Amino acid sequence: MITHSDDSAGILRVATYNIHKGVQGIGPARRLEIHNLGHAVEQLDADIVCLQEVRKMHRREAQYFERWPEVSQAEFLAPEGYESVYRTNAFTRHGEHGNALLTRWPVIGHQHEDISDHRFEQRGLLHVEVxxxxxxxHVIVVHLGLVPGSRVRQVQRLRQFIEREVPSHAPLVVAGDFNDWGLQVKHTLARFGLIEFDATQALTYPARLPIVQLDHIYVRGLTPLGLKVPRGRIWWRMSDHLPLIAEFRV
Incomplete structure (x- = not known):
């Protein structure tokens, strides 16, 4: 559980959130939630916000919803003073979507790596240095596959990417939707030095009645201080996932 101190110096607050492309519901009953998500991201008050299922554009939804933003969802959701970084994971018939990172600290550089395991799921890593x-x-935003075997191979790809692109002495955050209903990914990441604050009630999915933690924030070279999941009707209406917030000592 996160506890707040008057002295926030040296504290890094990170959030991860699968925003379900800014739309909830199906068919004619679907509703646009991206404007509510904008307020929600501000309420998270995180130094770094890692987002999954972020639309760069979608021609059909832009025609359907009168208030569809004129800019990409990553730009739209970035609070004043934040920088946004977005890279596409998946191209679809009407648009594209991927991972994004919002940060109140300066971005030094960023890159993307395709970790798709089969043609039915397009997945990628977004790596941002702040x-x-x-x-x-270094922060890596991930959204792993639905198939267990794919996740095993994608975690191995993640490890190879870290060994290649992140200096061994550098602080590292790996956050996102891991789609793992068990402990396999957690144990695998621990074997190469990535740990998470252990909170038994950090359940994030499904948002309305969460029974599992699919969303995680792992670190190397930082001290985990706490983990929190905002709850309530306002949150489960916006996405099928709840956001996860963690604090670390830098």
């Missing part, structure tokens, strides 16, 4: 008061922190 400058936190002179300390370079």
């Amino acid at each position: 400058d936190i008061q002179g300390q370079h922190v």
